[in-house]
């Protein structure tokens with residue numbers, strides 16, 4: 001599902017954040033990515049959804065080459081991916097129902113279908129009673145559950161999450177881990193999560209990668 005061959009990532013050409021990155025993530029795997037602060041975890045995730053260019057090497061996501069990607073191909077790439085951030089990144093001017101409708105509308109679904117799907121997902125994350133609320137009327141944990149629903153809305157093949165529980169208390173973090181686990185187990189979605197703290201008792205098989213001095217390696 002994700003195949004990296006000798007990828008190099010940089011912001012300014014003076015220093016490679018990721019060097020000679022080689023790894024392979026199979027469909028339906030659950031992957032954690034660790035490493036010290038500043039080691040390049042978020043940078044690596046950004047390369048997956050075309051937010052920063054691949055400087056050298058090849059990166060295939062769901063069969064699509066990411067090197068040099070832009071325009072229509074980038075839109076197609078993002079169709080396969082749902083993204084979750086530490087700080088939720090919901091649109092404050094939209095209700096939470098409307099937030100979940102965003103990826104559906106972008107992908108060409110009608111208002112009616114988008115609304116129906118958003119409400120199914122709101123029920124899934126147990127927030128139906130908040131459909132008309134705005135993000136700033138919700139707790140952080142609730143906002144992150146909306147972000148998970150939004151990431152799932154367009155039936156992506158891959159979920160990418162950058163410290164999804166970093167701002168949450170243990171109770172809310174558990175709810176988010178369970179939603180990600182369900183997406184992986186029940187929907188067969190490949191899940192890639194950057195986290196400093198791998199949850200104990202996740203209850204599913206997972207693999208761990210780590211980044212040190214720009215090098216990506218497998219944690220055994």
Ligand SMILES: Nc1ncnc2c1ncn2[C@@H]1O[C@H](COP(=O)(O)OP(=O)(O)OP(=O)(O)O)[C@@H](O)[C@H]1O
Nearest residue numbers: 011012017035036037038039040041042043044194
């Ligand atoms: N937009 C940017 N422009 C230039 N340099 C950047 C940019 N974003 C990140 N960096 C640098 O790239 C390096 C890796 O940053 P990145 O955010 O990927 O690390 P991280 O492992 O996710 O860190 P953390 O665990 O603290 O979130 C850091 O040295 C950082 O300063």
